[in-house]
Amino acid sequence: MTAGVRSVKVTHINGGNGEAARGAASPGDVLVAFMSADSGGNFAMSLGGAWIFGGSMPGGVWPGSNSGTWAGTKIYTKVCEAGEPATYQAFGGAVADTMVTIVAVAAAQTDNVVIQLGANGSSFAPGATPAEASGLQLRYMAGVPSPPGASVSWSVPAGFTELVDEQGDFFTSVMVASAPVVSSLDVPFVTFSSSPSLAAVHGITVLIASTTPPVPDPPVVQPYAPGKGSSQYRYVVTDLRSRQYMGDLELENVSFDKRILQAGSFSATIPIPSRRVGDQIAEIIPRDETYLDRGPGVITVQIFREGEPWGEYWITSAQPSRSRRGTPEIQLRGSTLEAYLSRVEIQSDLFYTGTDQVEIARSLLSDLMSDDHAGIGLNLQSGNSGVARDRVYLDTEGGTYGQRLIELAQVDDGFEWMINFELVDGSLVRNWVWGYPRLGVQDPPPHLFADGRSGGDILEWSEEIDALRGATRWRARGSSSSGDASVAATPLISAVHEATAHLEAGWPRLDKTLSYSTVTEQATLDDYAAFWAQRAAGALRVDQVTVTFGKNPSLTPNNLGDAARLYFNNEWHLPHWRTRRVIGIGITPTSRASGKEEARLVLEGQEAPT
Structure with a gap:
């Protein structure tokens, strides 16, 4: 207790x-x-x-x-x-x-x-x-x-x-x-x-x-045994801000995912087979609106696999219901804590000149957590990237901390960040981690998966190639301003940044202009355009593989950014190895509907903003 x-x-x-x-x-x-x-x-x-x-x-x-x-x-x-x-x-x-x-x-x-x-x-x-x-x-x-x-x-x-x-x-x-x-x-x-x-x-x-530690000892499972049953997962409910323990939940139909620089999602069902169980659940998901200290918006679900923390999700929606047949149930939905950052607006003017981009990010997060009602206890990784930026964030812009953090990272010579839920020296911490220029271990790739003629741990794969997601010429449009009220304001716009290799190879001109309506610096707009010209040139490829996990997988949601070696030998692929960064992972624990624990891996591609 x-x-x-x-x-x-x-x-x-x-x-x-x-x-x-x-x-x-x-x-x-x-x-x-x-x-x-x-x-x-x-x-x-x-x-x-x-x-x-x-x-x-x-x-x-x-x-x-x-x-x-x-x-x-x-x-x-x-x-x-x-x-x-x-x-x-x-x-x-x-x-x-x-x-x-x-x-x-x-x-x-x-x-x-x-x-x-x-x-x-x-x-x-x-x-x-x-x-x-x-x-x-x-x-x-x-x-x-x-x-x-x-x-x-x-x-x-x-x-x-x-x-x-x-x-x-x-x-x-x-x-x-x-x-x-x-x-x-x-x-x-x-x-x-x-x-x-x-x-x-x-x-x-x-x-x-x-009197007792917050996390019990994990169950004993033989090494490399395929995941079976649901007992290897534990779902703990805590208060978002104080992190006070509120109870454990027995969940069904669970799925959760996580991505770099994006909020991951969570969904699950709470079965309510009896009034007694309903009374227990009502201590966490209230039956009516008179209880303000619990329920969606206030709570998180912490996910433990074999006793190890694999994620924390801010619960934002609960839908109690009953079909014509069966007993009531509650559908839960939530997101990783990155989503919370995008729900808090910057409501004071912040100015940075010649400041390391990672230090700007830490300053934004510290400013958020200094608010009386927004302190979520993030542990901020130290260090700097060596890249200085000038940034101005104004109250009147209405931007959120999450939005500005993503924009800060997605520029030429930018960086990556995410929030990990980790066990550090016996303590559960919310770690904001960053990597320059990228997160993760690349060489040698620490994870191996195979799809061979005689089987393997890759259950499914897909490769999407879409020319309309990318472009060969990029611009970034900024703030509109005019010193004369009688003259229409003209937006600031970057120079054109081209995907030179694609154009020289015969690609047609495909233009894309991205909007950053609060940016007032020409150099910042050029950084954005250069970033997307490099990262999203031509047809964008989005590869996904679904793999099965054993007892002790090398890849966890806290390892995003790592490279993985993938072996393909099937009716479409000639035998070969390829190396891809894992930028997202979606987990479906074992359940009555599925006898295997599955992980959907999102491999590095790029989705440009509109």
Whole structure:
């Protein structure tokens, strides 16, 4: 189970000693007590009842007209026992304004509590390293206003749940917020702002590990055995933003795909054979619109194959239905997280001059995730491509982050990117990865598939050759502008970039002008035209093969961009090997309708925008 808050209780003691109460708790829960006071000295504060001392932060200088030294904070922990008392004796200064906050955490490892103290005068809770990849983080802030008497309130950033925002007699102010821990990577420091701002303030971070890891051990299957049955797949539902675990789903008719620089799709059916199952599903897909914290738009489905993460899909549609025969079912549809990037507009002006194109991409993603309601926790790959760009993105253009990221990549000397759902050092992470000029391993090709006269693992193949998808002369059209309102605006347009080899070989002139209505730089338009003249010249070929997977396939959705060696020897193909990059993959797990797990591989071609 995942560690979570069972209860929170705040006791205000006005002067001297008193009784500090706890909320509901069960044996085995971890209790965390924060004790803060405005005066009386840090040494005077203590808590009775066999608590384990976890750390002390003397308050330091209390500035202002009534300056002095505030007592600061002490922190204690203990494990709730059978017969645990409901209150504890709290000791403080004779005239101190003392606040005692006790948090009860369920499903927690009692010996894996990490406490990190911050710094006086700093309005942030410090970063810390989790003991496990799953758990709960508590962020505690305390301070006093200067001069005393001001009413203090706190604001909590996106991704955190506010548990406490209280103040005793307009002196000591405390705040507690919680969020899940979903990775063994360090949690960062987090700034919590108060109104008014406090000069006498400090923060503490507490990390509490869950009792069980988030992913079970995979089932044991013999190496290279063909996929059979559906037990090798697990479908986990989480909250998109907080990544909080919400439950597992038993799905049928599952299919999912992923592509470079495009959003992949997901579809599945949830059977509802009984009211009991329906009640369970309603905790994830609500029956009516009164439940705003679940359902399409809020949840993702994480896909695990043999215990390894193979994808995460943002669920955007659910359709409950029942046919004339049979029981109800719910049709789910969703997309990879790339689709979410294309649903958030850039609503502030952003300017980049001589900036590496990958750094621009990271900056766009960081800007998106800084929004209060758009932080989806992407881990951004570091490094640069060595190619500098000038870019301007304006609020008035109405462009989305996803749209601009794709345009940024699809230029001459551009790069590729995608979002991978991966297990890194025991932690599940959403990795934004990039490659320049391309993603993947090319030499030697790490994947082999065959279609021979005596069979092979290629089940189906197709080759589409379409002259109307490409062109032999390319231009890019940009923004329309005119300094004179009485004169019609003329769009900026690039030079013509030709597919020289095709024209010299006898191809006719085939023109295509692409529209980039927000681009105002001639050089940028030329980069676009040159890119497509190189990548989509003449007739475009789109090759697809459908292969069957064994237990441990070398190719996964996180390996897109890799090269594959394909052997063909059949009635159409003379015996030969060919090498193709895999730029997309569509998976159909084993099911009642299909006894084999199949993967549809999309091999590198190019589809030019209209």
